[in-house]
Amino acid sequence: METLVDAALRVLNTADPFDKARLGDSVASQWLNGTITLPYNPTLDLPVPDRPARLTQVKLVKPGQMPKLGRGGSLQSRQAMVHSLAHTESWAIDLSWDIIARFGKQEAMPVEFFTDFVKVAQDEGRHFSLLASRLEEMGSFYGALPAHDGLWDSATATSDDLLARLAVEHCVHEARGMDVLPTTIARFRNGGDEKTAGLLESVVYPEEITHCAAGVKWFKYVFLRSMGKGLDGNEEDAVIEKFHEVVRKHFRGPLKPPFNEEARKAAGFGPQWYEPLAVKESKTTTTTTIAF
Template sequence: MENTQLEIETLVEAALLVLNTGDVNEKARISDDFAIKWLDGVITLPYVSSREYIIPDRPPRLPNVKLVQPSLMPKLGKAGSLQSRQAIVHSLVHTESWAIDLSWDIIARFGKQEAMPTEFFTDFVKVAQDESRHFRLLAERLTELGSSYGALPAHDGLWDSAIVTSKDLLARLAVEHCVHEARGLDVLPTTISRFRRAGDDRTADLLEKVIYPEEITHCAAGIKWFKYLCLRSEKMASPFSGGTVFQDVWDSETDNESDETTNEVIRKFHFTVRTYFRGPLKPPFNEAARKAAGFDPRWYEPLAVKEAASSVAASQ
């Protein structure tokens, strides 16, 4: 593997190596390694314009995790028993394993295709690095709880959404990096409270102090680049200029941003989610975390179940 890594010249090549690695532990390791190389300037090119890249529809995985349909998943419980805590952490480990792939997939699948600026690549490399760390920490915690990744069934609903959004970057950003990531922010405070009530402060601290704040930045990346694409289509800005394009496009709008511009971006978000995401969003919403990520209730409340409009308290 080290010899292979030495031959990597572009970030998209690195992304493809991560995506095509079936062993998730190795995937997490090389994901972190490539992220460091990009952030430290060892890898400098995002891609080669003249080169064609083949992105896997579904990254390969070792058959060590039994997969079932989401509707057939056993109930995780409320962390009141050791078995429930193991099941919840196992589910989180599995989710983070696919989150690593999602971060590299958006780089490989859409970066060149959409001629995205350098800042786009850097933002999702940072997301990938976070997800790799989350996977490792949660997998270690699962072992400490007396279980291991693969000991329980899981489902691949997260990657099923990736397949549905594989042709449209706006859809990928909206569904995976806003809807699904934001849903995680909605439920994490309750999960943390349940682990604390069960006396498992170690897991609660991991979720609260490491994973929760970093997941807010992942939602923020989704909103940021969704806005960018909407505004770029209006401004017809040069799509690639060494990482300054986002600020150029964004500043041109936000300095004197009209309500109509904002409303048009939000309407595009609503249309995209309704097109690519099955069903309404489920309250209660964690308004404080969502606001910290950069989107207010106008983005998500019109997409919610109408009879349930409550929100998670801002103190959470």
Template sequence: MEAAGGAGGEAGCVGGRGGESPPPPPKTLVDWALEILDTADPDEKARLGDLAAAEWLRGAIPLPYDPARPPRPPPDRPARSDAVRLLPPSQMPKLGKGGSAQSRLALLHSLAHTESWAVDLSWDIVARFGARLRMPREFFDDFARVAQDEGRHFTVLSARLRELGSHYGALPAHDGLWDSATRTSHSLLARLAVEHCVHEARGLDVLPTTISRFRAGGDEQTAKLLEIIIYPEEITHCAAGVRWFRYLCLRSHNGDPTASSVPQDITQCSVLPRGGTSDINKVEEVEDGPEAKLAEPSNGHDKTVQQVEDELAQCKLVDIDDDAEAAVIRTFHSVVREYFRGPLKPPFNTEARKAAGFDPAWYEPLAVKEVERQAVE
């Protein structure tokens, strides 16, 4: 796929060149997702994603997909800018632990890179699976919000790099972030389990330590950005993975492969909450300088997790008996062992995982190698 796809996306939404009439904007959310995946520039990718999500959520995009025509398949690998030098994981320099300014810049660059790929990942799940599996409208709502969040995360991290005298692309970046997406491209169940449960949950495990490293290094600005904006929204992203993994398991069990709406016995709410502490508008200008500051969180990580957990409590399963939940968890174990290499790595952020709908029964058995588990049994 050529990087020119991104330029076409920009022309489609901003206007034509040389006096030509601009091509019509995408008609469905899946059309928008494909346009975003074909956009190479990371800033433009995030901008288009924010626009598409906002238009969808306010009802300006009428259809998630066109049922009268099969959608164009998404690219095997999204368009990416050549300005970011990608290296195999084995050749990536060590990030360090944030003890130096150089190490903190490397950590910040790595976070921005991860969020940029997360934008593609969120739109890919919409484009690849939404129409093919006739997913309900709530599925598109959730992942449009996730994609919008990920684009905002990239934007604020990229802006922070510039404030520190660097920029996204100044350092080499990990080229393995799309590998598991490729391995799960044929199965929504596998994609949800590995990308939106395992990887997203791993981010919850390590993010408090990352925040502490920036704070210990004297970069309170970045620490608060991660703590107030990114951390609570990442909990809801993991919750989306758990929610739709459950939904697919229960839909299959009920013998309804093309359900058009979320059954009331699966969830109590139509959309995931938008964690109130994560408002981007909490970034305010300092009166006496160009630096930005973030409003102080009341009680740090614990309050953030508790607030999101309280909001997500409205999305818990209802009228699902213990046997059905146990069957869902067994399916999760089976899918993760098939598509994720090796055991999960503790320690786990138990409270954040719980807020996302993850009880230890979901992930603790996966922290043991399969051969060790069979020996115990």
């Protein structure tokens, strides 16, 4: 009988991103409707690939070498923006299935953990498929432009630490996406592309809030469990202090404001979590500056 981790590994080992999204959607539906019943086989330790299977149709460059996306005033700029978003979502599919396969059994996580990230994975697959389809409607296609794999670089750096993975990928990066999406939506709208703006506004944006919320929720759980406490434990200050410690250790540089305070609050991610991480203290003076 196939377990959820077995199926997650099949998704990770599927190279074509469209097939990956379709398979992930099918696996998620089977888990959520009860066709797949076991999260993993406790007697087996299955190897998780260091890097998921990926096709080579996307030219990869270093993040600093990415061409500017522009502000959405031209069709070319809007195509570049949608391509970048689709690429990010393609990696988000892998990140969601990877956290299930890599950490679920290893950390003896409860069934609710698997269900939450299955839902995230299904959302990310839908986002990729919708954005890739929209890109074709705009006269381009996924793979037409270069992209970078910064998200997976962070995944590799946190591959042996669930707290770090949750903090960096599922809190910091997801929250950053929420920060920039309203501006991105406005750029499409100002450029006359109401269809892409509507897609981002009605589907992607609200679901990204739930993804960040999952990261916050399970970061709290893992840390509080290590202290012998449950999620209802009144240890918010300790959780936040641990979050700061983990992010400073595993995320390069300070967080970049401005922050989408409304969306972050909706995800259970108040300013006490992130504002201290955006402040760079001077070693020679007592003044502080915000790092952009």
